[in-house]
Amino acid sequence: MTGLFKSPLFLVLALWAAGLGAAAQFAKVVVIFPELQAHYGETGAASGYLVSLISFMGMVLGLVAGIIAIQIGLRRLLLIGLILGVAVSIFQATLPPFGWMLASRVFEGFSHLAIIISAPTLIAQLAVGRHQGTALTLWGSFFGVAFAIMAVVAQPTVTAFGLGGLSAAHALYMAACAVLLTWALPLHDRRAAPSWPSLSEVARRHLTVYSSPFIAAPALGWLFYTLTFVALMAIAPTLADPQHRALVAAAMPLASILSSITLGSWLLRYLPAVTVIITGFALATLLMLAFALTGPSPWLFITLFIALGLVQGASFAAVPQLNPSLSDRLLGNGGLAQTGNLGNSIGTPIVLAILASGATLALPVFLMGCYGCAILTHLAMARRRREAQA
Incomplete structure (x- = not known):
């Protein structure tokens, strides 16, 4: 036992x-x-x-x-x-x-x-x-x-x-x-602790992390995910018909979770985590194009969260895939925490300001921009990794 x-x-x-x-x-x-x-x-x-x-x-x-x-x-x-x-x-x-x-x-x-x-x-x-x-x-x-x-x-x-x-x-x-x-x-951590870094060394490590295409890539993509995820959880139900608001509010997070632990988990057995992340963002971009063309609908938002569920789990999986050393993994997860909290903090006010402008296409264009920037960021980081390993 x-x-x-x-x-x-x-x-x-x-x-x-x-x-x-x-x-x-x-x-x-x-x-x-x-x-x-x-x-x-x-x-x-x-x-x-x-x-x-x-x-x-x-x-x-x-x-x-x-x-x-x-x-x-x-x-x-x-x-x-x-x-x-x-x-x-x-x-x-x-x-x-x-x-x-x-x-x-x-x-x-x-x-x-x-x-x-x-x-x-x-x-x-x-x-x-x-x-x-x-x-x-x-x-x-x-x-x-x-x-x-x-x-x-x-x-x-x-x-x-x-x-x-x-x-x-x-x-x-x-x-x-x-x-x-x-x-x-297990009590496996019996190594000698390194000396504590100075404040200037802490600042240098921030620069090192965010300039590294290995450590920074999951965190930078995560920023664009969190810019929209919490904001849409709060705002998307209000854009649906009143009779569908409860369905949208309950189904969106469930769709994301189920997508992540089923389809996302299955894809990660065959594809690199970054590829799964880019796939999720690409699907989300196409769905937001449909939003721009047809307007909001309950199933559109629920399907969007299915796509974002692929990003969710794969972003955490990308940290150990890209960073074999323990210290780099810790800094990678620290970067996820930092950019994730930044996105959570500013995403909802940005979306509310966009809705207050009254521009019909402003929200889907903003969302497409976020997901497109995430794809471009991951592609740029992947190219830098290939160059570093060449």
């Missing part, structure tokens, strides 16, 4: 479960956001920081967290992230004053980064060979799955235990993940 709990399959599922807890750090606020606004009263636009502060930390410190992982080791960083997440959620369950709640979201941003950088890197190490793509595709579903679960359990939890009950339940969940992974993960 002990062997089962130490098997790669069990460890991958346990790490994915930790990822669900990290995604729930966003979801636990988003799904009860109106109730939190009502609780804290006249906070105005500042209430939006309850959501965005975690993204801000990711934008600023995504690569820094990757550097910290190189210094202290993956297992240690993951467990620090989980334990910090437990402490923050316990504090939030007390519904502290608004300023302290905002401060807690800053610390939660550190916790979130520690998990989403260390966990996929560990998954890539544990699931080698033909299973690696499938495992990382599963990891790529963590955000959508966590939001779907939280949407179901949030209101019953709040009704039964009050507004702080959701954070209390989240603390228990993160504590269970921390205990499980403390016991299950």
Whole structure:
């Protein structure tokens, strides 16, 4: 029985479960956001920081967290992230004053980064060979799955235990993940830690990462994905007929998840991850051309998210495929965290501004531009990789 709990399959599922807890750090606020606004009263636009502060930390410190992982080791960083997440959620369950709640979201941003950088890197190490793509595709579903679960359990939890009950339940969940992974993960990181980099070295590593066609490629493509994904989750249902809005809102994330773990996982067995990413963006571009020609429709948006599901899992799979060394993988996942949080933060305001302009074709043209730029970026990075290896 002990062997089962130490098997790669069990460890991958346990790490994915930790990822669900990290995604729930966003979801636990988003799904009860109106109730939190009502609780804290006249906070105005500042209430939006309850959501965005975690993204801000990711934008600023995504690569820094990757550097910290190189210094202290993956297992240690993951467990620090989980334990910090437990402490923050316990504090939030007390519904502290608004300023302290905002401060807690800053610390939660550190916790979130520690998990989403260390966990996929560990998954890539544990699931080698033909299973690696499938495992990382599963990891790529963590955000959508966590939001779907939280949407179901949030209101019953709040009704039964009050507004702080959701954070209390989240603390228990993160504590269970921390205990499980403390016991299950092997103590294999016994290397001598490198010396800590100076601030100038940290800045140089940022330049190194984003100038590397191997480390930067997944992150740069991910930026264009996240520019549109969260924005469309919020905006696309409002563009459909009222009778179809609930269908679109529920089906889009499910379509993305199912596409990623079925079609995306199957394609990754036969094609390089970058090829799968470009295929997803190309399909999305064609669908947005149809949007420009025919206007919005529920099935068009749902099909778009099927295409984007290919990008979702393959982007995480591209990091270990392009970067054989552990340090480069950590920096690659740090880049994904950084550009992903940047895209999540600015995508929705951009789309709202486009819709406010009233130009009929502005939204599909913007979306086609994002997906086209993603394809061109990946093709340019691929050419630079070929030149570097020639």
